[in-house]
Amino acid sequence: LADLETEFAGIRFPNPLIVASGPLGTSGETLKRCARAGAGGLITKTIAIQRRIETELKPRYARIGDKRCFIGMQNIGGSSHFKPEIWAQKEIKIAKECQVPVIANIAAGGDINNWAILATMMENAGADMLELNLSCPHQPPKSSFAVPIGQNPMLTSQVTKIVKENVSIPIMVKLTPTVNNIRDIAKAAAGAGADAISAINTISCLAGIDIATEKPLIPAFGGYSGPAIKPIALRCIAEIAQSVQVPISGIGGITTWQDVIEMMMVGATTVQICTAAMWKGVGIFKNLLTEIGVFLDKKGYKRPVNVVGKSLKHIFPFEKYSPQYRVAKVTSSCTNCGICVETCFYDAIQRNKETIDIISERCFGCGLCAQRCPMHAIELEGM
Numbered sequence: 279l280a281d282l283e284t285e286f287a288g289i290r291f292p293n294p295l296i297v298a299s300g301p302l303g304t305s306g307e308t309l310k311r312c313a314r315a316g317a318g319g320l321i322t323k324t325i326a327i328q329r330r331i332e333t334e335l336k337p338r339y340a341r342i343g344d345k346r347c348f349i350g351m352q353n354i355g356g357s358s359h360f361k362p363e364i365w366a367q368k369e370i371k372i373a374k375e376c377q378v379p380v381i382a383n384i385a386a387g388g389d390i391n392n393w394a395i396l397a398t399m400m401e402n403a404g405a406d407m408l409e410l411n412l413s414c415p416h417q418p419p420k421s422s423f424a425v426p427i428g429q430n431p432m433l434t435s436q437v438t439k440i441v442k443e444n445v446s447i448p449i450m451v452k453l454t455p456t457v458n459n460i461r462d463i464a465k466a467a468a469g470a471g472a473d474a475i476s477a478i479n480t481i482s483c484l485a486g487i488d489i490a491t492e493k494p495l496i497p498a499f500g501g502y503s504g505p506a507i508k509p510i511a512l513r514c515i516a517e518i519a520q521s522v523q524v525p526i527s528g529i530g531g532i533t534t535w536q537d538v539i540e541m542m543m544v545g546a547t548t549v550q551i552c553t554a555a556m557w558k559g560v561g562i563f564k565n566l567l568t569e570i571g572v573f574l575d576k577k578g579y580k581r582p583v584n585v586v587g588k589s590l591k592h593i594f595p596f597e598k599y600s601p602q603y604r605v606a607k608v609t610s611s612c613t614n615c616g617i618c619v620e621t622c623f624y625d626a627i628q629r630n631k632e633t634i635d636i637i638s639e640r641c642f643g644c645g646l647c648a649q650r651c652p653m654h655a656i657e658l659e660g661m
């Protein structure tokens with residue numbers, strides 16, 4: 279049977295699933311609950327010096343998606359309601375009682391000396407690792423953990439460097455997807471000594487408008503998380519993995535065991551979960567681990583690390599995507615519903631009484647009809 283133990287940034291984790299910074303890391307006790315539920319690593323809610331604490335913000339969650347389909351959530355987050363001293367004196371020690379690595383997520387704003395002070399405080403408190411939150415999208419510009427640091431390679435490098443110089447435990451830098459080039463930010467963090475990179479944090483959003491009252495669901499912009507952000511996260515992890523050598527912790531929309539494997543295949547060694555555990559409960563950790571074990575066994579992989587980066591060789595930037603001849607072909611599963619006919623903007627599909635015919639001279643092989651066909655009855659020949 280596959281052994282799920284995972285080494286990450288020099289630390290041994292019993293499995294690769296880590297509790298992401300957020301409500302599950304509210305206190306030592308909530309983290310312990312996650313460890314008992316099977317999580318392989320525990321990350322605290324952001325511990326900050328200049329704080330707008332989360333408990334001041336009411337309400338702060340809005341569901342996105344209709345009743346049947348949850349695609350994500352907006353939250354307006356602040357930092358932990360516990361001061362750094364409380365985490366240092368009490369909460370980190372409680373979290374550590376489960377013998378699972380504890381990662382202190384910290385933020386200290388524009389004064390880089392405060393980063394050193396906070397990092398040292400958490401190391402002395404017993405944290406096994408640090409995660410530097412350079413990426414919260416919905417904090418005022420001058421607060422501890424606003425996104426601007428993580429959007430600037432020079433500031434990212436400065437903060438990473440000062441923390442690295444002041445602690446001996448591994449440090450992980452948490453990045454935002456809201457940048458022109460995440461490769462540059464990853465390189466800045468790795469170049470300044472980061473032992474690992476985590477990505478992504480939430481993305482600034484407005485959840486929606488209640489058209490009856492004409493008011494927004496939450497009256498401020500906030501962070502988008504959950505299933506809808508997974509494709510953005512996958513792209514970011516792949517880009518980071520293709521740019522730097524440090525290990526990566528993948529975050530963003532992970533809900534199923536397949537999501538975990540995908541995140542690993544694009545380069546993540548560990549995978550963090552926040553929203554799915556808030557919506558489905560902490561039991562999700564054990565369920566995912568069981569399925570991941572089954573998958574690894576079936577594929578003959580001994581450890582999760584064997585999957586890491588497997589897909590990277592197939593992923594190219596846009597400039598290198600080379601067009602190949604493709605033409606649609608209708609298979610015997612077709613029910614003649616006609617959806618594909620209205621789908622093709624090149625008029626390459628004809629509906630006859632009994633059959634659906636592709637006019638191959640007109641087909642550009644774009645693949646839209648194959649994606650829309652409810653019967654999966656269209657293949658692209660040549661793939």
Ligand SMILES: Cc1cc2nc3c(=O)[nH]c(=O)nc-3n(C[C@H](O)[C@H](O)[C@H](O)COP(=O)(O)O)c2cc1C
Nearest residue numbers: 298299300324353411478479503504530531552553
């Ligand atoms: C309610 C909530 C609070 C969060 N608080 C923090 C935080 O304090 N620090 C941090 O670095 N990330 C925080 N995050 C971001 C998550 O750690 C994670 O990066 C993001 O939600 C994407 O993962 P998910 O789709 O699994 O939730 C928070 C996310 C949510 C939903």
Ligand code: SF4
Nearest residue numbers: 612613615616618651
């Ligand atoms: S959408 Fe699919 S099932 Fe419907 S007519 Fe086209 S090929 Fe047939």
Ligand code: SF4
Nearest residue numbers: 622641642644645647
């Ligand atoms: S692959 Fe694109 S161009 Fe070809 S038939 Fe389908 S929708 Fe039309």
